[in-house]
Amino acid sequence: MDEIDDSQNPGFPPPSPTKENWRNQYYAYRSPSGEIHYLLLSDFYGHLVKTSEDVIGSRFIKKKLQTATIEDKNEAFKELKPHALALMKDKFGSRVIKSFFEHGLDLQRKGLAEELFGNVYTLSLDQYGCRVIQKALELVDMDQKIKIVRELDNHVNTCLYDDKASHVIRKCVECVPEEHIGVIVSVCVDQIVKLAQHTPGNYILQSILKYCKNTLTQKRVIDGIVSSLVILANNGFGNYVVQCAVEHGKPEDRSKIVEKLAENIVEVSLNRFGSGAIQKCLVFGSHCDRKLILNVILGSTDRNEPLQTIVKGQSGKFVVRTLLKTCDDEQRELILLRIKIHCLEKYLPQED
Structure with missing residues (x-):
């Protein structure tokens, strides 16, 4: 040395x-x-x-x-x-x-x-202070975590759209029991569509979906997502909120999302972001959910127009591939038969 x-x-x-x-x-x-x-x-x-x-x-x-x-x-x-x-x-x-x-x-x-204490809000807006607040929320006693949350209650809306303070809000959701973050949840739920399309906001909504299990809260969040489902599914940030709702939501909430997406299956499947939401529905949905998506994609006539349109799309072909992976043997045979009839094999993506 x-x-x-x-x-x-x-x-x-x-x-x-x-x-x-x-x-x-x-x-x-x-x-x-x-x-x-x-x-x-x-x-x-x-x-x-x-x-x-x-x-x-x-x-x-x-x-x-x-x-x-x-x-x-x-x-x-x-x-x-x-x-x-x-x-x-x-x-x-x-x-x-x-x-x-x-x-x-x-x-x-x-x-x-x-x-x-007394400086939580200003530190949350600071490039380095916000990281200290997050570390404190992970490690201090619960009574002190709650005091940190209380200092932010009057500033939640500002924090939600700040690149630094939004991480503190997200950590509050993850580290503090739901009964103590009511103000945060309420402010978020009141502006789901706007928040879901925002860079840090979509992560906060995902945390609420994962950590907040109150039935009323879950219902308000899901209803807000479903009210603008196609817009969110096709959005670069909103699609992650939809996918999180599908993965962590209750079966009845998942089915509600699948039904809404199925009504717009071609538009969403052809969108680079929306196709991810459809694939998440196929992976985490029930047998009935997958069957509904399959029936809509095949269409009501022998021409199978939705299938032909979707499989030819740059993003849609991955929806068809995921459908083939997640359906049962009988459904798979039916899809492959329709693909063969319409000479669509060349559009299917190669396996990784």
Whole structure:
């Protein structure tokens, strides 16, 4: 290992760390007497704030916190806590704070969470602060999680459409019991169609579908999706909400979606996004759901016009392939027969 000659700088600790004096994830320091010293967390007492704001210094502290003694953690926490809010908004300091949430003592996690209160909304809008809030929602006690949610109740609508704060809202849905996020759910449900077509918004709706099991909530979400189902299924973001509803919804909700999509089977199947929603229905739907889709695709006459149109489409052909994979043997034989009659084999995609 290359040694660092710092004999010209007898001060301790060494100057702001750089890539040049970083070796094997530890600082190596040559004292004036010539001894090589691998720095410990305790060597930076009195300099932890500045070190936390440095790219390699923050990495050093994070590494040391994983194996630090209780005494070292207490001493480091005592020094960093008065500056916690500023560090939460710093690119590298925020990483140290998140590491304290992960590896700190229970009382230290509670103490850091207390620093959040009164600043949850502003931190949620911050590029680095929002990540600290998310980490806190994963690891702090439930009563503190609920307090975090309460601070956001009056700002939910703003947070939903913010690239950073929307991740905090999503984490609230995933980490806090449903009875404590009523405001968040209500605001989301009231604007499902708009939210589903928004980049971060569609992820929040997916989390609500996965984690909120209240019957009334589920019904309101499904009804909102079904009211504009074709628009959402054919949308670049909305289709993921439809697919999530199909995968995680109740059988009766899934059937409601299948029936609505079946009414527009050609339009949706030919759409690059909508075809994914149809395929999800075939994979997670019941036998009756698949049969309904099959009957609509085959059409009511021997010409099988929907089948011919769909299989020739760039996206539609994948719907037909998924249909062949998910139907029973009798249905598969019928589809293949119709494909052969109309000489459509060349349009089917090759197996991966």
